[in-house]
Amino acid sequence: MKPDCLNERDLILLHYGECPDGATPAAAADHLAACAACRARQEQLALELARIPAAVDPEPAVATRIAARVNERLGRRSALRWLPVLGGAAVAAAALIITFAVRSPQPELVQIQPPTTANSTAMNLEEDLPDIDFLEDLDVIEALELLRQIEGV
Amino acid sequence: MDNAQELLLLEQIRAGDQAGFATLMRQHAPKVVGLATRLIGDRSEAEDLAQEAFLRLHRALPGFRGDSSIGTWLYRTTTRLAIDHLRREKLKRKLFFFRQNEDDPDPIETVSDPRSNPARDLHTRQAMRRLSQALRKLSARQRAVFVLRHHEGLPLQEIAALLGLETGTVKAHLHRAVTTLRLELADVYEEAP
Ligand SMILES: [Zn+2]
Numbered sequence: 321m322k323p324d325c326l327n328e329r330d331l332i333l334l335h336y337g338e339c340p341d342g343a344t345p346a347a348a349a350d351h352l353a354a355c356a357a358c359r360a361r362q363e364q365l366a367l368e369l370a371r372i373p374a375a376v377d378p379e380p381a382v383a384t385r386i387a388a389r390v391n392e393r394l395g396r397r398s399a400l401r402w403l404p405v406l407g408g409a410a411v412a413a414a415a416l417i418i419t420f421a422v423r424s425p426q427p428e429l430v431q432i433q434p435p436t437t438a439n440s441t442a443m444n445l446e447e448d449l450p451d452i453d454f455l456e457d458l459d460v461i462e463a464l465e466l467l468r469q470i471e472g473v
Numbered sequence: 474m475d476n477a478q479e480l481l482l483l484e485q486i487r488a489g490d491q492a493g494f495a496t497l498m499r500q501h502a503p504k505v506v507g508l509a510t511r512l513i514g515d516r517s518e519a520e521d522l523a524q525e526a527f528l529r530l531h532r533a534l535p536g537f538r539g540d541s542s543i544g545t546w547l548y549r550t551t552t553r554l555a556i557d558h559l560r561r562e563k564l565k566r567k568l569f570f571f572r573q574n575e576d577d578p579d580p581i582e583t584v585s586d587p588r589s590n591p592a593r594d595l596h597t598r599q600a601m602r603r604l605s606q607a608l609r610k611l612s613a614r615q616r617a618v619f620v621l622r623h624h625e626g627l628p629l630q631e632i633a634a635l636l637g638l639e640t641g642t643v644k645a646h647l648h649r650a651v652t653t654l655r656l657e658l659a660d661v662y663e664e665a666p
Contacts, residue, residue, distance in 0.1 A: 329648040336622055338629050341644070368655055373600045374624055375510050383502035386520060387495045390527045394494075 326351060326358050331365055474500055479543055486534060494534075498527050501544060505551050511620045512555035513562075514605050522558060526550045549635050552617055556636075559613035600661055607657035611650050618643050619650035 326348060330340035340348050352358055474482070479497075486493040505526055509519035526547055533546070608616055617636065621627045629647065633640045 328652065329644070332648055332651050333629075333644060336629070336647070338644070365651075365655075368658070369623065369651070371600070371661070372623065372654065372658070373597055373604055375507070375514075375516075375601070378503050378506040378510065378516070380503065382506050382520065383499040386502040386506065386523050386527065387498040389520075390498060390524050390531070391495060393524070393528060394531060 321357060322355065324351060325355060326361075331358070331362055335362065335365055335369065476542060483534065483537060483543075494531060497530075497543065501547050502527075504544070505547050508548065508551050508620075508625065509555055511624050512552065512617060513558055514608060518558070522551065522554050525554055552621065552635055556613040556617050559616060563613070600658075603658060603661050604654075607654050610653055610657055612646075614638075615646045615650040615653070618646040619654070622647055 324343075326334070326340065327342060330342050330348060333340045334345075334348055334352075339345055342348075343351065352362060482493050482497060486497065502523060505523045506516075506519050509522045509526075510516050513519055513522065529550055530543070530547060537543075537546075608619075611619065614636065618629075618632055621632045621635070622629060627635070629643050630640055632638075633643045636643070638646075
């Protein structure tokens with residue numbers, strides 16, 4: 321390997337059409353054209369990455385299944401929201417509706433509480449995303465909680 | 474569905490059109506489940522994760538200003554949920570000294586796909602299984618970066634924005650992931666015809 325040969329990281333970046341760190345894309349291309357050793361390493365990398373299999377795409381029925389399950393959960397949620405203000409008989413009726421909704425062959429037609437702006441006008445879409453660093457903290461909390469359970473503290 | 478159609482659909486959903494949200498889900502579900510499966514390696518858990526992403530989308534719709542498309546939002550949410558899922562799985566394994574049995578069937582394979590050919594090439598099945606094992610050696614972020622770049626074809630800059638990381642960090646994760654996978658799959662490459 322010559323001193324100006326491309327390192328593994330740059331070969332990987334070039335393979336994916338990304339800008340290498342150690343050289344300009346033009347300089348890297350010039351080097352590859354002139355250096356048989358780097359070309360061989362690049363070809364080997366491409367060969368190995370091309371052999372990595374991809375998972376089979378989901379069957380089309382998955383869309384209907386997911387939509388049905390989400391609608392079911394949304395229906396359950398909106399039913400639960402009303403439970404405290406309902407009387408005993410109404411609770412039984414709501415339970416029946418939920419049961420019926422679960423069995424419904426066309427679950428997307430289940431009555432869903434539409435999303436309203438009433439209590440969330442200031443809500444930014446970003447706020448609903450799990451924050452990765454926050455999740456790291458959550459992991460620590462969860463680890464402590466699990467340890468507490470194991471040790472029976 | 475183009476952006477204008479999607480905005481129209483969003484308006485209809487906000488106005489209480491219940492079938493509209495189902496249309497939106499059916500439109501995006503295959504892609505979301507495909508991404509989640511590649512990220513976490515388990516089809517049935519990927520479906521649970523997709524459901525969670527859509528429930529969050531439903532909650533977030535009132536605040537959706539349309540400055541990013543629903544598809545992009547789902548992509549970002551699914552990836553972050555998957556990273557969270559992978560971390561929790563790793564943590565559980567660490568805490569309970571649980572090790573995945575090498576002979577366990579690969580979760581991707583255990584989900585029956587009606588289109589799959591029962592006589593699917595044995596070599597491909599073994600390669601899938603080895604890949605699944607090799608992917609478990611990566612950190613959640615390394616795995617996400619690799620899947621998003623290699624399988625989903627996203628530019629590194631987009632991945633950086635998606636994960637809230639510096640591009641340099643994403644490059645380092647990709648380098649580490651590819652190096653680990655090549656090492657783990659070396660004998661698979663040797664056996665390949
Ligand atoms: Zn060279």
